[in-house]
Amino acid sequence: MKLYDYILSPSCYKVRLMAALTDVKLDIRPVDFHPGAEHRGAALMDLNPAGSIPILEDGDLILTESSAMLVYLAARAAPEWLGSGATEETARVQQWLSFSNRLTTSLGAARLHEMLLRPGDITELRSQGIAALREVEAGLVEQGLRGMRFLASDRPTVADIACFPYVALAPDGGVSLDPYPAIRLWSRALRSLENFIEMPGIHRLHELKPDPHIEPGGA
Amino acid sequence: MTHDAMIDEWYPVGLFSKLDAGGRKTALMGEPIDVARDAEGNARVTGGNGRPLPVCVRYGHVWSSLGAPQKALFAIPEADQAGRRFVDVGVVRVRCSPLRAVENFLDIAHFPFVHTDILGAEPHTEVQNYKVEIREDEVWATQVKFYQPQAAKSASGGITTEYMYRVPAPTCAVLYKTCPPRPSEWDVITLFVQPLAEDLCDVWPWMALFDDTTSLTDLIHFQQTIFLQDRSILENQIPRLLPLDPGMEIPTRADLTSVAYRRWLKRHDYTYGAQLVAQ
Numbered sequence: 074m075k076l077y078d079y080i081l082s083p084s085c086y087k088v089r090l091m092a093a094l095t096d097v098k099l100d101i102r103p104v105d106f107h108p109g110a111e112h113r114g115a116a117l118m119d120l121n122p123a124g125s126i127p128i129l130e131d132g133d134l135i136l137t138e139s140s141a142m143l144v145y146l147a148a149r150a151a152p153e154w155l156g157s158g159a160t161e162e163t164a165r166v167q168q169w170l171s172f173s174n175r176l177t178t179s180l181g182a183a184r185l186h187e188m189l190l191r192p193g194d195i196t197e198l199r200s201q202g203i204a205a206l207r208e209v210e211a212g213l214v215e216q217g218l219r220g221m222r223f224l225a226s227d228r229p230t231v232a233d234i235a236c237f238p239y240v241a242l243a244p245d246g247g248v249s250l251d252p253y254p255a256i257r258l259w260s261r262a263l264r265s266l267e268n269f270i271e272m273p274g275i276h277r278l279h280e281l282k283p284d285p286h287i288e289p290g291g292a
Numbered sequence: 293m294t295h296d297a298m299i300d301e302w303y304p305v306g307l308f309s310k311l312d313a314g315g316r317k318t319a320l321m322g323e324p325i326d327v328a329r330d331a332e333g334n335a336r337v338t339g340g341n342g343r344p345l346p347v348c349v350r351y352g353h354v355w356s357s358l359g360a361p362q363k364a365l366f367a368i369p370e371a372d373q374a375g376r377r378f379v380d381v382g383v384v385r386v387r388c389s390p391l392r393a394v395e396n397f398l399d400i401a402h403f404p405f406v407h408t409d410i411l412g413a414e415p416h417t418e419v420q421n422y423k424v425e426i427r428e429d430e431v432w433a434t435q436v437k438f439y440q441p442q443a444a445k446s447a448s449g450g451i452t453t454e455y456m457y458r459v460p461a462p463t464c465a466v467l468y469k470t471c472p473p474r475p476s477e478w479d480v481i482t483l484f485v486q487p488l489a490e491d492l493c494d495v496w497p498w499m500a501l502f503d504d505t506t507s508l509t510d511l512i513h514f515q516q517t518i519f520l521q522d523r524s525i526l527e528n529q530i531p532r533l534l535p536l537d538p539g540m541e542i543p544t545r546a547d548l549t550s551v552a553y554r555r556w557l558k559r560h561d562y563t564y565g566a567q568l569v570a571q
Contacts, residue, residue: 080513081520105509107516108310108382188385188523190494244524247387273520277408 074099077117077128079106083181083238084139085127086272091143091234093270095151107189140170143231156230165225169212169232175205176239183246184239195247202248206256209240213255222262229263237263241275297561298462300359304484304496307380308349311335319488320358321564327354351498352380353484366430366460370480370500379508381497381515388526389565390463390487391534393495395553396522397465397483398457400438401546406521413441413450419546431459431556433549444479445514446503447472459553462562463487474502481515490565491532495519533567 076092076099078085092099104126105111112126121128121137129136129145136142147154156162179201185191186198212224221227224236241260243250250256263269264278271277299321306316306327315328325345326338337345337356345356350365370376386393396402401419403412416439424433436455443453456468456478463485468478480500485493497515535541536558543551557566 080517103507103509103513105512108307108380109509109512111509187387188520190383190385244527273517274524 075102075130076100077102077104077112077120077126077130079104079112079126081273082106082126083184083242083272084125084177086238086275087139087234088127088129088142088146089272090238090270091146091154091231093268094229094234094266095146095149095154096268097146097150140173140231140235143170143234147231153228154231154234156226156232162226166230166232169224170235172205172208173232173235173239175201176209176236179205180239180243180246180248183248184242185246187246199246199248202243202246206240206243206248206250206253209236210253210255213259217255222259224259229266233259233263238272238275245274296564298487298564300357300361301461301463301562302346302348302355302357302361302365303463304353304486304494305337305356306335306354307382307496308335308352308354309380311354318486318494320356321487322489323358325356327356351482351484352378353496353498366464368466368480368482368500370478373500376480376500376502377504377508377511379499379501379511379515381499381512381519383494383496384516384519384523385488385492385494386523386526387492388529389491389533390485390493391557391562391565392526392529392532393485393493394459394463394465394483395534395550396526397467398433398459398549398553399547400436400455402525403438403440406525407518410442411440411518412438421545422548424548424552426552426556431457431549431552433457433552443470444472444501444503445506445510446501457549459556462557462560462564463493471502473504477502479503487564493565531567533565535567536563537567537569 076088078101089099106126111117113124118124120135123137125137127139127142129142136145156166179198182193183195183198183202186193186195216224223229223233225232240256303320305318305320305325311327311329313329315326317326319325323340328336330336335347335349335354337347339345345358346361348355348365351368351371355365404414404417420437422433422436434456437452439450440453441450443451453470458466460466465483467481471477471479479502482498484496484498486496487493497519499515536554
């Protein structure tokens with residue numbers, strides 16, 4: 074299974090992360106996105122007329138949408154990541170998979186503008202990004218009230234992997250995550266998963282520090 | 293704005309290979325500038341009021357200055373050495389002082405914590421003694437040694453890497469490091485920083501390596517990975533400007549290069565992006 078990949082792309086990272094979590098081996102083909110703009114070159118445009126990456130190739134199957142790639146990896150290797158199949162949960166997974174595109178076009182575009190000098194109205198992109206972050210925060214709080222830690226279920230699903238990277242990298246575009254405690258807890262829960270991998274800007278969790286020593290009988 | 297000695301220095305303002313006739317609108321020390329390729333194929337840089345600015349093309353980049361440079365751009369002899377591959381890594385914008393971007397590049401103590409499992413790893417966190425000196429009015433750090441799990445794309449396992457650092461201009465640093473495929477030579481990795489404002493810069497990494505096997509894209513991605521791990525740290529440093537007066541920070545022995553760099557900046561009145569009085 075071959076992934077046309079850019080190390081700094083959050084959408085490519087979604088696929089690398091999902092593959093790591095489900096123990097699927099990817100054949101990584103690096104694409105010179107910046108500064109080379111190889112994704113706009115003839116060879117890759119033939120493969121994906123949208124001119125975007127990631128592109129996932131497996132035999133005759135060519136996928137150009139990252140959410141579809143997450144679903145493909147999960148269906149192949151670890152179906153529990155698709156959710157339990159319960160009616161509401163299935164709908165929530167689909168809701169967040171589609172919603173994740175709003176994170177890409179707001180926070181993702183703000184990040185490209187601030188980091189790699191791509192054009193865009195930064196004030197507008199940040200406003201849209203903050204609106205999307207508030208929806209994620211509210212969604213996680215409501216899930217918490219239902220006794221669930223993740224976006225669609227009480228276990229992580231493809232929905233979480235679809236939304237996590239652009240949320241976690243919001244500060245790269247100048248959007249702070251300080252106001253969102255539920256997002257920070259969710260991020261911590263995802264980063265604690267076995268076989269989690271990081272990307273530049275998403276740091277691994279520090280080792281848990283030992284408990285502070287408290288003298289008995291004090292105060 | 294007070295006159296700053298930095299006004300007469302050369303700064304990178306674009307990749308020569310990416311220039312076109314349409315031009316690139318950017319800025320240098322607060323002034324809007326335009327960088328374009330003219331009909332003869334030469335680089336042309338224009339200041340905010342339409343005046344032509346000094347230009348030179350070297351190390352893959354276009355260089356310019358708002359003032360009158362007193363000397364030619366610093367030399368990197370390795371740039372003319374046969375057999376090296378020259379890598380234009382591309383621009384990354386960072387909301388930090390241009391001087392902080394250089395200082396971070398000179399630091400090794402953060403490797404195990406920020407570039408975990410690539411340029412460093414716990415428990416190998418000790419920075420051994422190294423030498424710092426001023427050589428022909430440049431800051432040099434030599435005999436820097438550090439254990440690295442994956443020192444370069446061409447390194448296959450952990451090695452103790454030797455480094456030399458050199459600061460030939462206030463916003464440029466050149467790193468010489470052990471070259472895994474060719475032990476008698478040094479790999480050259482540079483950080484060229486374009487100061488847009490005192491707290492905003494465009495960073496143009498560039499490399500001159502001996503590595504005949506790794507693809508160009510892999511080399512670019514390796515360097516971008518390292519630099520993007522630094523970016524979020526740089527954007528959160530406080531104070532935003534680099535303090536040149538002691539009082540706020542207590543350096544340790546591992547910070548010798550940084551101390552020499554700050555003293556050198558102060559002595560030359562290179563203060564764009566610096567904080568002069570401790571607050």
